[in-house]
Structures are given as structure tokens and as C-alpha cells.
Amino acid sequence: MQPPSLTLFPNWSREGFKQQSLRQVVRVSIGGTAARFKLSNRYGSTPLRVAGATVGRTAKGAAVRKGTSRALTFGEEKAVTILAGADVFSDALRMRVKPLESLTLTLYLAEPTGPATYHMSASATSYRAAGDLRSDESGEAFTDTSVSWYYVAGVEVRGGPVGRRDGVVTFGDSITDGLASTVDADNRYPDELAERYAREGRPRSVLNHGISGNMITFGTVGTGESGVDRFKKDVLTEAGVSTVVVLEGVNDVGLSEIPGSQVPDVSVEQLVAAHRDIVRQARAKGLKVVGATLTPFRGAMYFSERGEVKRDALNEWIRTSGAYDRVVDLDRALADPADPDRLVPAYDSGDHLHLSDAGYRALAEAIDIDSL
Secondary structure (H helix, E strand, C coil): CECCCCCCCCCCCCCCCCCEEEEEEEECCCCEEEEEEEEECCCCCCCEEECEEEEEEECCCCCECCCCCEEECECCECCEEECCCCEEECCCEEEEECCCCEEEEEEEECCCCCCCCEECCCCCCEEEEECCCCCCCCCCCCCEEECCEECEEEEEEECCCCCCCCEEEEEECHHHHCCCCCCCCCCCHHHHHHHHHHHCCCCCCEEEEECCCCCCCCCECCCECCHHHHHHHHCCCCCCEEEEEEECCHHHHHHHHCCCCCCCCCCHHHHHHHHHHHHHHHHHCCCEEEEECCCCCCCCCCCCHHHHHHHHHHHHHHHHCCCCCEEECHHHHHEECCEEEEECHHHECCCCCCECHHHHHHHHHCCCHHHC
């Protein structure tokens, strides 16, 4: 979750909602017999009143499969008030959910919400319409669209093997977030990782905690708290997880190189200290922690030779320090053999930093899933 802002994409976070229905599609990674939704008002300045909510099986666009829309409750009540800075879980809704199935959540926000806690780069379409359309399954009235998520912070699927605790958290910046992947195609690398497990007949929960623009050492106005500071809130609060994959630091290397940037210069020593801090936090919670080397970015808008020296130094530390339980060498897996400081052309979305759909797939394939 991120504080409301106007950043890379036009969004509704600063204006919020009033007498509107908000419809969002989320794909789960594992199946079960019940699901509950986590809603967040982490960055709200006033209580958030949700007048009601429904969940249905996703059809096309904003449509819900006929006859599947059901009311969601909170403490057996249809409405809920979420205090500023707080999160709430809905009651578990009994429904059989398949691995990799998409669910459509509709919130009716009758009262003015004020600026909204949101996630900027969803790589998924959200829909908005006037009035209370919780039970509308056609989706025809939902003509306003956004590529951000609002308030929805997670989905917990229950009813699998008792005591299962093998979820994987992917933690990082826009490369984890899936920026530049095809919208509504679920081609982010954590999606591809979940698909690998499902194809092998052993579905495993994969959680995406990537935030585009996020830095591991410092927070910024547009992307929220630093990786070190948000790790406790975003990762250590997740139930049923055993492993975290950390891929973060390229924004720390690059953002300060933009002319006129207000982002402080970050040293290799600061980057290493931040990674060690995250390893310490993960281990204290009993999690296996996997470090991923930073991917090539020559040609990106904030590339510099000075930044490349830092990237190389951090990557060498990740490979050789022994700080991480496992290492995934994405630098070498995605580098162009003709110029190892660049992405393989087929893996490049075109901005020389973010990956194409093929690149995100290759990233997921580079991970030894048996080691997670």
C-alpha cells in the first residue's frame, strides 16, 4: 500500500470516492474453500466508511459471472469503518476458489472517503461508477477506469492443507511490481512464479510486495516508506509464509543521478547496510531470505557509469557475502551477452530498465523453485 499521490499514472487516490462503487479484480495463487479480503486505510487521515461490499467470480472487464455475486461481511455486518492508519479483514466467505482464479471485489463508498490509500502500479484495470452497484453483474455502468488498486491489500484463501506455511513473499520495486507488463494479463514475475508451481501440480502462495519507484534506503513522497521501514508492515505481518525474495536497490542507485533530483546520493555501504537490515528482520521472524542481484539497466533514463559501479558492487556483495540464505543471480540471467550491462533485447520493455512479458517470464524461470 502507498500514500495517495499523483505519480506515473493518473489515478483517483487524491480525490478519493463519494457515492461511488469501486470494482477491482485480483487473482489468487492457491485454491481453497473460503476467502477473506484485507482492506487498508493505512495512509488515510480520517476513518474510512465502507457501506458494503460484494465478491464474485470475474468475467470479462468489469463484469461478474452471472449468479456468483455475494455479499461480503465484516464481523457479520455489511458495513465497516476502518480507522485512520488501520487495516481490517472481512469475514471469510465460503466459496471454492481454484488456483490462479480471479475474483472481483466491489466496494460501495457512500460517504466522502478523502484521499485514498492505494497501490499505484497494479498492472490491472480498476473500475468506478456512480451509485450503489454492488450487485450489478453486467459491469456496463463501470465506465471510469484506472490502472491502480485502492484499499484492497490482500486476499487470504483458506481450506488448504492444515498448518500449511510455505508462502513466498516477493519484495522489491517496479521489477517485482511488474511495471510495463501487459495490463490485465497477470504477467508480473510473481504471477509467473505462481504459475510454475501450479503447472507442477503443487500450487504455492506467492505474494507480491513490490512498489514501483521504491527505494530500500530512503522513503519518497510518491512511493512511500523505504524498503527497510516497510518490511515489517508489509512482509512480517503476512500469515503462512516461509520465504522472502528480495530484489531492491536499483532506484537507490539511479534516482539521485537525475538532474535536479531531490533524492539523496546513496553509497554502496548504505545499500549493504539496508540489505543486512532486511536479512536480520526476516531471520528474526524465522523466514528464509533469498537475495536477488540487480538486473542490468544501461540505457535507462537514470543510468550513469557511477551508478553502474554501485550496482556491480552491490551485486558482488549479494553473490559472495553469505548474508542471504540463497542467491538468485538475475544480473547474469537477464544480461545481453553482447553487453552484460544491458538487458537481453527480447527481455527489455523498451525503456532499458523494466522487463517485457518475456523478461518477467525469464526472471521467474531463473529462480530455482525447489530452493524457496
